[in-house]
Amino acid sequence: MLPDIDPFAFLDGISPWWWVALGIALGAVEVLTGTTFLLGPMAAALAVAAVLLAYPELDGALQIGLFGAAMLVGTVIAWIFTRRARRRAAEGGGSALNRRGQAIEGRVAPISGPFEAGIGSVTVDGVVWRARLVDGRTSLPEGTTTLRIAGVDGATLLVEAPPDA
Numbered sequence: 001m002l003p004d005i006d007p008f009a010f011l012d013g014i015s016p017w018w019w020v021a022l023g024i025a026l027g028a029v030e031v032l033t034g035t036t037f038l039l040g041p042m043a044a045a046l047a048v049a050a051v052l053l054a055y056p057e058l059d060g061a062l063q064i065g066l067f068g069a070a071m072l073v074g075t076v077i078a079w080i081f082t083r084r085a086r087r088r089a090a091e092g093g094g095s096a097l098n099r100r101g102q103a104i105e106g107r108v109a110p111i112s113g114p115f116e117a118g119i120g121s122v123t124v125d126g127v128v129w130r131a132r133l134v135d136g137r138t139s140l141p142e143g144t145t146t147l148r149i150a151g152v153d154g155a156t157l158l159v160e161a162p163p164d165a
Contacts, residue, residue: 011060019049019063036082040075047074108146109159115140122147122159134158 023045030038047070052058058066109122109129118133120140133140134150140161147159 006060008060008064011063013056014052014060014063016049016052016056019045019052019067023049036078037075039078040073041071043074043078044068044070104157105149105151107149109149109157110146111140111144122149122157124149124157129157130155131157131159133160135160137161 023042026038026042026045030036030042044067048063048067051066052063104124107124109124109131111120112123112128113121115131115133116139118138120131120133121128122131123129131147132153133147140147144161147161149157150160151158
């Protein structure tokens with residue numbers, strides 16, 4: 001006959017602060033990796049700590065079972081929210097904070113250097129950008145001083161001459 005061994009007996013009478021520490025450790029690893037995968041387990045550890053505060057006599061097997069169930073629910077919820085955020089970002093939602101090139105499309109910029117073979121430079125908000133003509137021209141008409149920003153290709157602005165030029 002096999003002896004009756006409780007593999008989770010070490011959790012009997014454990015302080016809730018151990019679960020809080022596990023949640024903080026998982027959160028720290030999440031911050032370092034940036035995967036969002038550990039958000040569910042982190043929330044589950046904190047949930048077990050909260051339940052253990054209310055019911056300090058909870059035995060180890062129930063703590064592990066609660067952690068597993070809460071981890072599953074938390075992971076599914078985190079997955080849903082991150083999937084929504086990624087979809088919204090892919091659809092162009094959100095701010096243009098890290099997409100400065102797209103934020104300046106449609107603006108008019110003064111020419112800051114000569115255009116040769118369709119490549120030159122323009123100034124936008126005091127910053128000189130590399131620019132490429134997109135309307136098929138390789139040079140600008142005499143007297144052209146400004147160009148309209150039509151788009152962005154990496155760090156190069158795609159510009160076009162004014163319609164009257």
